[in-house]
Amino acid sequence: MKSLTLGHTSFWYPATESPALRDVSLDVAQGEVVALVGALGAGASTLLLVAADLAPRVTGGRLAGDVARRDRSGIVLPTPWTQTSGMAFTVWDEVAFGPANLGWPTREIARQVDRALERLELVSLASRDPATLSGGELQRVIIAAILAMDPGLVLFDEPAAELDAEGARTLWRLIRLLAGEGKAVLLATSALDALPDVADRVVWLESGAVRAVGTPDLLAEVAVCDAGLGTSVATVWRASGLLEPYPLTVAHAVQRSQ
Amino acid sequence: MTGGRLHPFTLLAIAAALPALAWILPAPTGAAWTATIALALAATRGIRRGLWPAVLTVAPFWVFLLLLHDVPTTIAIGLRITTMVASFVWLVAALEPARLVEAMVAAGWSASVAYLLAATLRAVPLLKTRAQRIVEAQRCRGLSRRGGMAARLRALRALALPLVLSALHEVDERALALETRGLVPGIRRTPLAPPPDPAVEQAARWALLLVCLAALVRRFIVPRFI
Numbered sequence: 001m002k003s004l005t006l007g008h009t010s011f012w013y014p015a016t017e018s019p020a021l022r023d024v025s026l027d028v029a030q031g032e033v034v035a036l037v038g039a040l041g042a043g044a045s046t047l048l049l050v051a052a053d054l055a056p057r058v059t060g061g062r063l064a065g066d067v068a069r070r071d072r073s074g075i076v077l078p079t080p081w082t083q084t085s086g087m088a089f090t091v092w093d094e095v096a097f098g099p100a101n102l103g104w105p106t107r108e109i110a111r112q113v114d115r116a117l118e119r120l121e122l123v124s125l126a127s128r129d130p131a132t133l134s135g136g137e138l139q140r141v142i143i144a145a146i147l148a149m150d151p152g153l154v155l156f157d158e159p160a161a162e163l164d165a166e167g168a169r170t171l172w173r174l175i176r177l178l179a180g181e182g183k184a185v186l187l188a189t190s191a192l193d194a195l196p197d198v199a200d201r202v203v204w205l206e207s208g209a210v211r212a213v214g215t216p217d218l219l220a221e222v223a224v225c226d227a228g229l230g231t232s233v234a235t236v237w238r239a240s241g242l243l244e245p246y247p248l249t250v251a252h253a254v255q256r257s258q
Numbered sequence: 259m260t261g262g263r264l265h266p267f268t269l270l271a272i273a274a275a276l277p278a279l280a281w282i283l284p285a286p287t288g289a290a291w292t293a294t295i296a297l298a299l300a301a302t303r304g305i306r307r308g309l310w311p312a313v314l315t316v317a318p319f320w321v322f323l324l325l326l327h328d329v330p331t332t333i334a335i336g337l338r339i340t341t342m343v344a345s346f347v348w349l350v351a352a353l354e355p356a357r358l359v360e361a362m363v364a365a366g367w368s369a370s371v372a373y374l375l376a377a378t379l380r381a382v383p384l385l386k387t388r389a390q391r392i393v394e395a396q397r398c399r400g401l402s403r404r405g406g407m408a409a410r411l412r413a414l415r416a417l418a419l420p421l422v423l424s425a426l427h428e429v430d431e432r433a434l435a436l437e438t439r440g441l442v443p444g445i446r447r448t449p450l451a452p453p454p455d456p457a458v459e460q461a462a463r464w465a466l467l468l469v470c471l472a473a474l475v476r477r478f479i480v481p482r483f484i
Contacts, residue, residue, distance in 0.1 A: 052438060058433055058437050059430075073438075075434075077435060083431070086380055087373065087376060089354075089356060097439055098440050099448075100447050100448045101369060101439060101441050103445060103446040109450070146439075149440065
């Protein structure tokens with residue numbers, strides 16, 4: 001079942017003439033992880049804001065086309081320090097801020113918050129002041145805060161930007177777990193090497209328009225590598241002058257060389 | 259009475275009653291009392307955090323008043339302004355915004371309105387912290403705050419522009435984040451840990467209101483019938 005459907009969607013920010021999104025058609029099914037890739041300014045973040053019903057409702061601007069959302073969405077933005085409520089003395093309170101705004105009973109709030117803290121490996125930080133956390137810890141707190149609201153459609157904008165390698169691996173595993181629970185996940189990331197294991201589909205955006213859609217194998221195609229959006233293995237293979245098709249991962253490269 | 263554990267409404271009531279009384283009661287005696295109490299309250303939050311900011315903020319007002327008025331008028335208005343400033347400084351230092359939100363939500367206020375009020379109180383310390391970070395960054399890049407008026411103006415510009423622009427940028431992102439975290443108009447937020455509101459504090463708030471009304475009547479109504 002589709003959690004999000006965009007039909008021929010275009011979006012213009014206020015006081016701009018050229019659209020940030022151009023005629024984008026895309027759907028995300030429950031249990032599916034769709035990754036958006038593209039150069040800076042390609043429109044991935046804007047697409048997430050439209051999917052989250054924040055653009056144009058909060059950002060202003062103009063939307064054309066059809067947007068159908070079946071589930072409540074939650075979006076994780078790239079800068080964790082601007083996403084804190086500023087009203088919490090502890091990490092637990094920070095994560096509970098969203099569920100409390102939904103008016104849930106206290107017991108349900110506690111259950112969701114505890115579960116989210118556990119999933120993000122934040123239990124030991126539950127009583128810490130959010131202002132004392134590192135960027136990576138704060139990013140995990142914000143992700144937990146969104147997950148505690150139990151959204152059906154989870155949107156991530158560069159979620160691993162503040163995380164160390166171990167934190168990023170935990171996040172990618174979590175995203176697959178969320179999909180396994182039936183949540184729809186739409187993800188904008190420049191961590192291309194993680195996508196073969198994380199994404200079911202990859203959408204290549206260019207200048208606000210969808211250039212190509214496919215499985216993660218897309219990230220080893222010549223045109224994608226030419227645009228600087230291939231995986232590290234594919235990029236190195238190409239730079240070494242080795243023959244196409246480029247391998248997507250180290251495992252593929254080993255297979256190719258045998 | 260440091261204000262740290264008082265109910266947020268009690269803190270607000272004290273911070274509102276003192277300036278009100280300062281303007282209602284006859285100067286300079288009444289205003290001297292309220293200014294003394296307000297400065298004492300500010301001092302309970304620490305010399306650096308409470309008293310010093312209050313004195314520094316109010317000092318220019320005294321200078322301007324002295325330039326514009328005679329001494330009695332300067333003292334009368336200066337004490338009233340001192341009460342207002344010291345009360346506000348004490349309130350900002352003593353009131354925990356999260357407790358205010360919880361108290362307002364528990365009292366049936368809209369969570370959005372409560373957040374707006376609490377965020378306003380948080381704006382001053384947040385901007386101060388941000389300004390310090392910008393100044394440190396600019397100093398690393400060779401900007402000096404010392405020197406003549408021109409150098410100081412350059413330093414002020416180097417602080418003000420990034421401060422305003424970054425604050426505006428953050429407002430945009432924070433609006434998106436709060437929206438996605440459910441802080442929208444019309445919500446019925448669940449109070450997580452509403453602060454206790456003892457009967458004695460409720461009575462004290464009513465008493466403050468009555469004192470202000472009585473002072474108002476004593477000052478402006480009674481003399482018409484004498």
